Amino acid sequence: MKSETGLKTASDLNDKDEPIYQALMTAIVEHQLPPGSKLPEEALSEVFGVSRTGIRKVLQRLAAVQMITLTPKRGAQVATPTVEEAQDIFHTRCLLECANLADVLARCQPPHLAALEKLIRQEQQAHDAHDGAAAIRLSAAFHIQLQAISGNQVLTEMVTRLSQRSSLVVAAYGSPWKQGCRCDDHDQLLILLRERALVPLTDALRQHFDHIVASLRFERSGETLPDFARLFAGKGVE
Template structure:
């Protein structure tokens, strides 16, 4: 099974700080810890059985990769990407991933296609099983492993880091049911890769990112009332009539 340590190997080593970092990254990017969630040092130290100093080191690392924010007096919170940052993240991914696709096609061999097919199959199974964490992980794996085919380790590492932050965008602005990318999009991308059709592959990747951004529900921040009429419409018919 593809895991986050496979997506971003630079972050995953064997000492205790790294294991705690690893656990927190996984919880954040798989939407177990949602944007805005507080991360109190004392509670985390107790859970992991380490000192608050050790937790502080890990939190500083998470802040360095922009997965959390550290604010004086308020402490640590899972980052909430703003609208501009969210759009910029996906615009950057679109530029990087599309620009590298000719190299991906040039280096692609049958074993690469088989590995990508396995990821798509596992992703579909995760969606069918309503396993949100696995669906998110495999969605990211598809993009990272696709770029890795090119042999460009620097670009692949950048895409890997951006997928982690992209997961925060989906958690902050996505629909409640949204779990990673759409499997059908990945299936279509894989089919075009197999055909070695560079132009069509680039065009499909552009459409894929447009669909992701289009599915995000950017709404102005502020204290606004929910749309109660919409939310409770299904219950209105069941209300007892007025006396």
């Protein structure tokens, strides 16, 4: 089935295509493929050991979720959000995630708190180890898991997609990843969640997004051609 945009949806991907889609998505979200990176079908076909038709289906799916752009004659590139789009992504996340906190608090149980605390510990360990990719992944996982407590699967899926696009924004306009990012914000959110303090929790989450947006530099990255063989070594289809 195709989406309303006419691009292929995840259901179009076969068993060979899905791991390639996930590998490319992970590389983009974790900033291994920065905005503007070219994604030539021939190079990806060789690395993953599949036909260009298979690669084309994967690229169409990534375009459908706005992680890459497909342009005639220029081919595929990792998407570079505009300044307005970048601001809208975080503004929308703030609206959705803050509005959902009442439902989160209504359903929150001790196992939820323990799971969030574990994510925060892992995120801090990633920062301590200067593991930027893991820190990015765990930060997004904290927000997604927090919203998932509400039981609203539609909203959680929306937050997941927006978190993926947020990673593009940070890659395009944020300072290079380094130790000492504001990961302590998540600790504060967890404290307020334990206290079941809706208004302070909402204010803290809103400020968290304000901090992120304030740190963005809104300077574009240039086009690059990554080392696909290094990035996806051993991930070819048998």
